[in-house]
Amino acid sequence: MIKSCFCKGIVQGLLALFIGTAVLGQGLAEASMLYPGVGKKPATTWKKQDSTVKPEEKKDTDDRASWRKHESEASIIKVGLASGMASASISSVDGMHIYGTSDGRQHGDFRSNIVANLSVEGNSILVNGKNSGVSELLFVPVEKFSGGRIKYNKNEYRGQILVSIVGGKLLIVNKISVEDYIKGVLPSEMSPAWNMEALKAQAVAARTYTFYMKNQKAHLGDGYDLCDSTHCQVYDGLSNESKTTSDAVDATKGMVMTYQGKPIYAPYHASSGGSTENSEDVWGNNLPYLRSVKDDDSKSPYHNWSVRFKAAQVQKLLSAAGKNIGQLKSISMVPVGKSINGVLDSGRASGVKFVGSGQTVVLTGQQVRQIFGLKSTYFVVRTERMAKLPPDNNKKNTSHKNTGTIDAAPAAMTGTKLKVENTSVDIIFDGHGFGHGLGMSQYGAKAMADAGKKYEDILHHYYTDIEIYKMY
Ligand SMILES: [Zn+2]
Numbered sequence: 001m002i003k004s005c006f007c008k009g010i011v012q013g014l015l016a017l018f019i020g021t022a023v024l025g026q027g028l029a030e031a032s033m034l035y036p037g038v039g040k041k042p043a044t045t046w047k048k049q050d051s052t053v054k055p056e057e058k059k060d061t062d063d064r065a066s067w068r069k070h071e072s073e074a075s076i077i078k079v080g081l082a083s084g085m086a087s088a089s090i091s092s093v094d095g096m097h098i099y100g101t102s103d104g105r106q107h108g109d110f111r112s113n114i115v116a117n118l119s120v121e122g123n124s125i126l127v128n129g130k131n132s133g134v135s136e137l138l139f140v141p142v143e144k145f146s147g148g149r150i151k152y153n154k155n156e157y158r159g160q161i162l163v164s165i166v167g168g169k170l171l172i173v174n175k176i177s178v179e180d181y182i183k184g185v186l187p188s189e190m191s192p193a194w195n196m197e198a199l200k201a202q203a204v205a206a207r208t209y210t211f212y213m214k215n216q217k218a219h220l221g222d223g224y225d226l227c228d229s230t231h232c233q234v235y236d237g238l239s240n241e242s243k244t245t246s247d248a249v250d251a252t253k254g255m256v257m258t259y260q261g262k263p264i265y266a267p268y269h270a271s272s273g274g275s276t277e278n279s280e281d282v283w284g285n286n287l288p289y290l291r292s293v294k295d296d297d298s299k300s301p302y303h304n305w306s307v308r309f310k311a312a313q314v315q316k317l318l319s320a321a322g323k324n325i326g327q328l329k330s331i332s333m334v335p336v337g338k339s340i341n342g343v344l345d346s347g348r349a350s351g352v353k354f355v356g357s358g359q360t361v362v363l364t365g366q367q368v369r370q371i372f373g374l375k376s377t378y379f380v381v382r383t384e385r386m387a388k389l390p391p392d393n394n395k396k397n398t399s400h401k402n403t404g405t406i407d408a409a410p411a412a413m414t415g416t417k418l419k420v421e422n423t424s425v426d427i428i429f430d431g432h433g434f435g436h437g438l439g440m441s442q443y444g445a446k447a448m449a450d451a452g453k454k455y456e457d458i459l460h461h462y463y464t465d466i467e468i469y470k471m472y
Contacts, residue, residue: 195449199248273433325356379431
């Protein structure tokens with residue numbers, strides 16, 4: 001895994017918001033690449049493929065001609081697997097050839113499972129101790145039996161592995177077709193057991209995101225298009241692949257969502273809580289295709305949730321976030337920005353005011369979500385006072401265990417000031433959904449697919465005014 005990303009800009013900055021959402025965090029700015037030749041309608045039906053018949057392209061007998069041909073295709077991406085490595089080991093179950101990218105020469109011909117141990121000497125890569133004289137090598141599987149798979153350290157990958165020297169250390173990159181790459185990514189994003197139409201919608205969203213990120217050039221200075229961590233999309237090679245998700249990728253081959261001819265920034269999240277969100281209410285940036293829409297979230301396991309804190313814990317968490325308010329006196333939901341009563345159009349929290357003995361702070365719903373580790377900003381806050389129970393003389397009364405307290409439970413009140421008398425008062429966030437609320441809700445997509453909707457219907461529902469184009 002690439003342990004750190006050095007990419008600049010809004011894409012990375014926004015990502016912190018999404019960590020812990022169990023779904024992807026993705027960038028924001030507009031894409032820059034225009035795809036000509038658009039307008040081809042996607043297939044509207046998905047035909048189940050026979051698992052015993054694997055569609056294989058005709059193999060080129062000359063591997064070098066093959067990788068050169070593939071290299072020129074726009075659908076090839078570079079995924080960064082590791083950087084700053086002093087050594088690396090590469091092998092292939094099929095056997096592999098090693099080529100120098102600068103001299104075009106073959107630098108090795110390894111049989112099945114024979115390992116090439118790589119190290120660095122000056123500006124040259126050593127292969128099993130032998131100096132190759134070049135600073136970049138391409139490892140190409142022979143592709144005789146398995147469709148081509150190559151192993152770097154413990155993970156197997158489709159495509160090829162490119163090893164180069166950057167700053168005196170090895171950089172390991174997987175050169176792979178977008179289609180094969182998405183097959184490795186998809187099972188981490190959505191359960192392979194889900195409805196095929198939902199999986200296809202997810203495949204198009206992941207592919208769109210891949211091209212968007214490639215166009216953003218977030219990793220330009222790093223020597224690859226996408227990293228293999230949550231910063232871009234989690235990718236561990238082909239070990240994750242699953243029949244259904246791969247079928248969903250094949251069935252939507254080359255299809256991306258575009259707006260005004262460009263691949264859109266296509267965020268998605270686990271569960272909307274019943275309504276997705278406008279982009280400007282999350283990031284302040286208005287993207288015309290990310291509008292709040294109603295969503296059937298009723299079957300989501302995250303549809304209703306509740307998190308409880310003692311007032312003392314609230315003080316501690318705020319303090320840890322640099323907002324030391326002293327002793328908490330009251331809480332209320334308040335408007336931040338355009339909202340009127342502390343709740344946005346979608347139902348999500350706009351802001352929360354914490355009045356303390358030391359100071360008062362007003363936090364956005366996003367900040368509250370982050371500080372308290374909430375599943376979403378779709379919440380209301382309420383308090384519960386704990387009252388002393390009378391001595392439990394009546395043994396038949398089993399409605400309350402004799403813990404010495406009982407919930408006094410005033411209702412949650414949006415826009416109402418909730419007084420906090422002491423540090424043992426409970427502060428409760430009652431919420432809906434899981435994730436940032438932008439774009440496709442995965443549980444909503446599942447509900448739509450289960451109700452008979454096609455993947456195009458699903459995508460058009462969550463991404464406003466987009467078109468679905470087949471790029472290749
Ligand atoms: Zn990345």
